[in-house]
Amino acid sequence: MSILFTPAKIGNLEIPNRIIRSATAELMADDLDGKATEKLKSLWGDLAKGGTGLIISGHLYVHPSGKCHHEMAGIYADELIPALKECVDAVHQAGGKIAAQINHGGMQCDLEETIAPSAIDEDFLEGPAREITTDEIEMLIDAFAQAARRAKAAGFDAVQIHSAHGYLVSQFNSPYVNKRTDEWGGDLQGRTRFLREVAGAIREEVGAEYPVFIKFGMEDGKEGGLSAEEGAEIISMMENMSLDGIEISGGVGANSVQKGIRNASKEAYFRPLIQFARQKTNLPLIIVGGMRSKAVMEEVLSSGDADFVSMCRPLINDPNFPNLFKEGKIERSDCISSSNCWTETLGEGISCKCPPLKS
Numbered sequence: 104m105s106i107l108f109t110p111a112k113i114g115n116l117e118i119p120n121r122i123i124r125s126a127t128a129e130l131m132a133d134d135l136d137g138k139a140t141e142k143l144k145s146l147w148g149d150l151a152k153g154g155t156g157l158i159i160s161g162h163l164y165v166h167p168s169g170k171c172h173h174e175m176a177g178i179y180a181d182e183l184i185p186a187l188k189e190c191v192d193a194v195h196q197a198g199g200k201i202a203a204q205i206n207h208g209g210m211q212c213d214l215e216e217t218i219a220p221s222a223i224d225e226d227f228l229e230g231p232a233r234e235i236t237t238d239e240i241e242m243l244i245d246a247f248a249q250a251a252r253r254a255k256a257a258g259f260d261a262v263q264i265h266s267a268h269g270y271l272v273s274q275f276n277s278p279y280v281n282k283r284t285d286e287w288g289g290d291l292q293g294r295t296r297f298l299r300e301v302a303g304a305i306r307e308e309v310g311a312e313y314p315v316f317i318k319f320g321m322e323d324g325k326e327g328g329l330s331a332e333e334g335a336e337i338i339s340m341m342e343n344m345s346l347d348g349i350e351i352s353g354g355v356g357a358n359s360v361q362k363g364i365r366n367a368s369k370e371a372y373f374r375p376l377i378q379f380a381r382q383k384t385n386l387p388l389i390i391v392g393g394m395r396s397k398a399v400m401e402e403v404l405s406s407g408d409a410d411f412v413s414m415c416r417p418l419i420n421d422p423n424f425p426n427l428f429k430e431g432k433i434e435r436s437d438c439i440s441s442s443n444c445w446t447e448t449l450g451e452g453i454s455c456k457c458p459p460l461k462s
């Protein structure tokens with residue numbers, strides 16, 4: 104029996120195999136209010152039927168000021184719970200499990216005015232942004248906690264905090280973006296205060312038993328940004344934040360999604376980061392980034408570097424591919440990793456638009 108198809112846990116959540124669908128913005132919500140749609144329900148149902156052990160939703164905005172792009176799904180109001188619950192029910196009816204990824208885009212939002220830990224106007228992330236006030240910080244910590252409460256009420260099996268790819272939580276961690284001199288900035292304790300308070304407020308809201316984990320950008324990949332050394336130090340604090348697991352990512356914007364993963368040597372591109380993380384924590388670790396072939400996945404899991412493998416583009420290419428792995432019909436995803444899945448056309452949703460892999 105392949106290690107890929109053995110069960111493992113994140114906190115109290117038992118996951119039947121080691122394959123996770125990493126959070127993937129589906130572009131399938133109502134563009135006006137972020138309400139989940141039938142199209143989203145159908146996609147999540149297909150992913151559950153396809154054999155993915157745990158689906159992580161596309162990032163859900165916790166407050167209207169954190170909406171990153173068109174047709175992003177929201178979780179900022181109780182009125183959004185029933186439609187989300189319908190989508191979650193479709194996953195459970197198909198025997199699957201699903202976590203809600205909760206996010207605030209900070210300065211990476213498609214809005215007239217965006218906020219960031221400090222005022223910033225340069226190419227590193229989308230800008231310009233104005234400095235967030237301390238009252239707004241407190242308000243957004245509560246927005247994350249309320250979003251987690253709504254996720255639990257909608258039936259999600261877990262919540263994942265998005266602290267990667269240059270969105271608000273990771274902006275606070277980053278010395279490049281966070282130049283604050285008050286208690287929300289400065290040294291690592293100051294810069295991680297937002298994350299620690301978000302995690303604490305969520306835990307208080309959902310209780311000790313509910314699984315809460317994180318997608319963590321361990322380094323910015325930019326001079327003056329968060330380094331892997333500081334990222335590793337933050338990881339060593341995470342058990343004390345009462346988090347149940349960590350998905351290790353890195354980079355901001357396009358740097359977090361590498362293209363052209365055509366052979367095993369290009370796969371698992373964040374493996375050096377996760378090996379470093381492994382030295383700092385006993386929490387379950389999830390590897391993301393260029394996981395494509397069964398052999399590489401099995402080797403990463405067997406080595407103990409990761410407890411789960413997480414994938415985005417291969418599951419856009421074919422939501423059924425975990426079943427094909429299990430049945431021994433394929434040994435590698437057909438995804439050629441050109442990142443043509445996004446669309447700016449309203450109503451289209453993400454889809455695979457790459458030519459089929461030539462064998």
Ligand SMILES: Cc1cc2nc3c(=O)[nH]c(=O)nc-3n(C[C@H](O)[C@H](O)[C@H](O)COP(=O)(O)O)c2cc1C
Nearest residue numbers: 125126127128161162360391392393414415416444
């Ligand atoms: C179309 C698309 C949408 C994405 N949406 C999200 C998201 O909502 N939240 C997130 O944390 N990462 C998101 N990502 C990043 C993926 O979760 C993942 O970290 C990255 O694509 C690397 O994995 P892969 O090589 O398996 O695609 C997205 C990536 C793509 C291509």
